[in-house]
Amino acid sequence: MAITRKRIGVLTGGGDCPGLNAVIRAVVKTAHNDYGMEVIGFKDGYEGLIENRYMHIDTKSVSGLLSRGGTILGTSNRADPFNFPVLQGDEYVHLDRSSQAVLNFESMGLDALICIGGDGTMNATAGMAAKGIPVIGVPKTIDNDLVGTDVTFGFDSAVVSATEAIDKIHTTAQSHHRVMIVEVMGRYAGWIALHSGIAGGGDIILIPEIPYDIESVCEKIRDRTSQGKNFSIIVVGEGAKPIGGDMVVAKIIENSPEKIRLGGISHQLAAQIEGLTNIECRVTILGHLLRGGAPSAFDRILATRFGVEAVHMVERGDFNQLVVLKNNSLSQVPLESVAGKQRLVECDHPMVKTALSLGVCLGHPENMTLDEYCDSAVLHNKIKFE
Numbered sequence: 001m002a003i004t005r006k007r008i009g010v011l012t013g014g015g016d017c018p019g020l021n022a023v024i025r026a027v028v029k030t031a032h033n034d035y036g037m038e039v040i041g042f043k044d045g046y047e048g049l050i051e052n053r054y055m056h057i058d059t060k061s062v063s064g065l066l067s068r069g070g071t072i073l074g075t076s077n078r079a080d081p082f083n084f085p086v087l088q089g090d091e092y093v094h095l096d097r098s099s100q101a102v103l104n105f106e107s108m109g110l111d112a113l114i115c116i117g118g119d120g121t122m123n124a125t126a127g128m129a130a131k132g133i134p135v136i137g138v139p140k141t142i143d144n145d146l147v148g149t150d151v152t153f154g155f156d157s158a159v160v161s162a163t164e165a166i167d168k169i170h171t172t173a174q175s176h177h178r179v180m181i182v183e184v185m186g187r188y189a190g191w192i193a194l195h196s197g198i199a200g201g202g203d204i205i206l207i208p209e210i211p212y213d214i215e216s217v218c219e220k221i222r223d224r225t226s227q228g229k230n231f232s233i234i235v236v237g238e239g240a241k242p243i244g245g246d247m248v249v250a251k252i253i254e255n256s257p258e259k260i261r262l263g264g265i266s267h268q269l270a271a272q273i274e275g276l277t278n279i280e281c282r283v284t285i286l287g288h289l290l291r292g293g294a295p296s297a298f299d300r301i302l303a304t305r306f307g308v309e310a311v312h313m314v315e316r317g318d319f320n321q322l323v324v325l326k327n328n329s330l331s332q333v334p335l336e337s338v339a340g341k342q343r344l345v346e347c348d349h350p351m352v353k354t355a356l357s358l359g360v361c362l363g364h365p366e367n368m369t370l371d372e373y374c375d376s377a378v379l380h381n382k383i384k385f386e
């Protein structure tokens, strides 16, 4: 009796990050070595599944992938199968192409689909699960904002890159006695700013979760000057905003499921600080630099563990789950429990407490505890909830 080999599909969706190729490599090697399964890679995320664009990936084709940034499959942050942009004439219309995706999956004789992505991709993947596709999610994003897992791969590499940049900014800040503002990505979550700010020795760290009081930021700078420290380093998350103010939107991408692109708060901050303190400021926006390049050793290991485990889950039939890391052990959570949610920094998070113990200003007044500040009626009255 002929034994049929299992066939797995794999795709990478959403913004890229270091470690995607390491997952693909681990999936292919485990599928081949442990189970003799075949792997098909869909190109450009769900776009490839809907448009039948794919490639066979064998162990030879993943050689050298571990340390390579980006994704050999390509990715797209517009390819939501339930809201898929299709050009009609000069305009995009959004159509539900999920049934086409199911049809293509079935006609290729696939047994499972491994989707490597962030919140947007997991949302779509939960939807595909509801349509009967046996899916497994693998959590990626530099933002580290997926619920269910302690960490996503890509985050550590982004923190390493941001920290290197902050180290370099430090020396020139010292020479010129300036306030240097380093803006990092992270969308609505301050994980990258908080971690790289601590790793890079930032004096002020501003994150989206704690709207900042500009007077308190300037007070910290003046205080440092009075102690003979004639420079200050501010690390700011792109989603940070002043009390009562708004996040700075850099761009609106009409045909993307997540339309808003943030960026530019650091320029606003620099103008305010110069106006209030008369100290020269300079701005560096790290942007996509944090998404590029080789994965850190931590991310290579995490991505590899996730990829290996995802294939074991296929073999066990543990579908509609996201592979996660909890207390350094691999585990899994139902996809529907993570879809549409975001993991933000909480005011009492241990890393926030670490920053406070170091004397880092998080945008709050010195004479108030962070708890008091976050709870204060003043703040509540002034925060605009969207």
Ligand code: F6P
Pocket: 015, 077, 118, 141, 142, 143, 185, 186, 187, 238, 261, 262, 291
């Ligand atoms: O989600 C990852 C991320 O890099 C965010 O930190 C950032 O806001 C966004 O993607 C940028 O998206 P794009 O690559 O579409 O400009």
